[in-house]
Amino acid sequence: MGPGLAPGFVLSYDMVFVPGPAFTRLTFGLTGTVPRHVPSDAVVTALAAVVPADVVQKLVLLAVFVMACTAAASLVPSRRLVPRLAAGVCYAWNPFVAERLLLGQWALLLGYAALPWVMAAAAGTDRPGGARRLVRALIPAAIGGFAALTVSGIAALTVAVVTGTGAGRARAGGRVVAAVGGLSLPWLVPGLLRPAGIPEDGAAVGAFAARADTPFGTLGSLLSLGGVWNGETVPAGYGAPVTAAVWLLVVVVALAAYARTGWGTGLGAAGAAGFAVAASGAVAGGALEGLIGLWAGFAVLRDGQQYVAPLAVVVAVGLGTAADRAADARLPLVAPAAVLAPLFLLPTLAWGAAGELRAVRYPADWARARQIIDSDRASGDVLVLPWAAYRSYPWNHGRRVLDPLPRYLHRRVIVNDAVAVGGVSGAAVAAEDPRAVRLNRAVAAGVPPASTLRDAGVRYVVADAETTANRPPGAVEVLRGPDLAVYRIDGVRPVRERTVPVVPVVAAWTAVCLLVSWSILAPRTTVGLPLLGGIHPRNPRRRVT
Structure with a gap:
């Protein structure tokens, strides 16, 4: 994490944390x-009500690495520490983690970190207490959300x-579906009850399909646990022919070692299924569009x-197993080398991804704008200009980030949530917010006058302060600083x-709270997860405690 642990917030693509967040609709x-x-x-x-929001972010990001290492290490069938560490380091330090971290998808990584526990619990779902263990293991993914x-x-x-x-x-299988479905209710219910329906844009399949970030093509990149669609989030130096070849060799050795163990076939099947889904957009994009x-x-x-995340579990366990077999063969240097290999082959993940993930502070203009807007008792929403979803602020060192204002301000904020990918002309994903869709034509043609915005229910316009071109004619300027300008529209x-109706959403949250409480507070259960349902991989008659 390096410079990301300094005071302030790490803002990168989808990773948006704000000071003083509040519960809003x-x-x-x-x-x-x-x-x-x-x-x-x-x-x-909720956590920011107890500790500062920037501390919450740091704890969450650190928890991703700690859980990932711990969870993967727990699946290695060995009592030796070093082979288990090899699996843990491999799972926490690889191209998938690096690319998704740079993409700001901390919520996805939270579920990724607990995935080894989920797969182990799924193998024992049909045993007594198995459903409770599965729900507990799924809690980090439930916090992460739909992806x-x-x-x-x-x-x-699959497992x-x-x-x-x-x-x-x-x-x-039914218990897995019930557990996942129950924990999905907080986002599933508002998604299904959304007045505009579920957005449908099959044309964006090509934009978000896996892409080659190594010399081995798309499939080779996915096998190497890379292949992210956004070339800007590939770690510096990753994909060079020599290091990419060595890393691919490590992956192949790990998969071979896993295949020879003869246990945990469910994990292997899940890895293969995940790889197939991951490759579908690249090799069968038309079918996915259909x-x-x-x-x-x-x-x-x-x-x-x-979806290569399950494959990462198999690779990590395989590497730990290979290190354990090397120890059995009295090759003492192999296991430490397995621990260090991911670090040497992807060194630019260190120090906040080579300084990319730096903590910054929101400018004073933002706090002043929030004070002005939140203290106003008149009704009306906030429109953000320029009309773009992702911004490159100078105070964030020019790094792209999803506009933080919808979370920073405590009013309804309208932004252009259409997303363009990789320089593709137009939007790869069309705007989905109904308010943005209705205003899109007027705003895209230029800054609309105050009368147009007034009729659309816009009370404030918040714009970058570098230019006055974003000032709506007829609006009143109430703030102009070096970073932000705020304009008020009267009447x-x-x-x-x-x-979305409130009652079904409240019911969904209540149901999830009851489900989680049932899994944790049930008598005679523990939070710990048995290895593959409690069966020792080498001796089926022996229970793992």
Whole structure:
């Protein structure tokens, strides 16, 4: 984490933390926007009520690495520390983690960190207490939200079905579906009840499909646990022919060692299934577009690379197993080399990804703007200009970040949430916020006059201060600083917005709280997870404690 541990916030692409977050309708997905940030924003806001928000971010990011190392190490069938550390370091320090961290997807990484526990618990879902263990293991993914739960759910279902036998197979699969579905309610309910429906954009499959970031093509990059769609988030120096070849060799050796153990076939099946899903957008993009056309919910499969996470579990366990076998063969240097290999082959993940992930402070203008806007009792929303979802602020060292104002301000904020990828002309994903869709034509043609915004229910316009071109004609300037300008529009007419009903969302959160409480507080259960359901891989008659 390096410079990211300094006071302030690390802001990178989708990683948006703000000082003093508050619970708003946006937090719970009630505004009609797509609830991708649910329930992670709510958990962060709750934690920020106890400790400062920037400390919350640092604890979350550190927890990702600690959990990832611990969870992967727990699956290695060895009592030796060094082989388990080899698995832990490999799982916590690899191209997948680096690229997703630079992409700011901390919520996905939270689920990734606990995925080894999820896969182990899924193997014992049909045993007494197995359902409770699975729910507990899924809690980090549930906090992460839809992407983390989807990845974990596919992996867990595959493990449960493959390791089950007879009628127990269907029962185990049903319990996995019930657990994942129950924990998904906070984002699933507002998503299904969204007035505009689930957005459907199969044309974006090509934009978010896995891409080659090594000399070995897309499939070779995915096998190496890389292949992210955004070339700007590939770690510095990664993909060079020599280091990429050595890393691919390490992966192949790890997979071979895993295959020879003869245990945990569910993990291998989950890794293979995840790899197939990850490659689908690149090798069968038309088929995936067709699925999205049938049901928009399949759009969750567009960002293919995230589904190599189960394969990362297999690689990590395989590397730890190879190190353990080397120790059995009295090759003392192999196990330490296995621990250090990921660090040497991807050194630019160190020190905040070679300084990319630096903590910054929000400018004073932002605090002044929030004070002005939040203290105003008049109704009306906030429009953000320039009309773009991702911003490159000078005070954030020019690094792109999803506009923080919707979370920073405590009013309804309208931003252009259309996303362009990789320099593609136009938007790879069209705008999804109904308010942004209605204003898009007027704003795209130039800054609309105050009368147009007044009719649209806009009370304030917040714009970058470098230029006066973002000032709506007829608006009153109430703040101009070096970083932000705020304009007020008087006489705003209230606009009735179709939103998600509150009662079903409250019921969803209540159900999830009861489910989690049942898994944790049930008598005669422990928080610990048994290795592959409690069966020792080398001696089936021996229980693992």
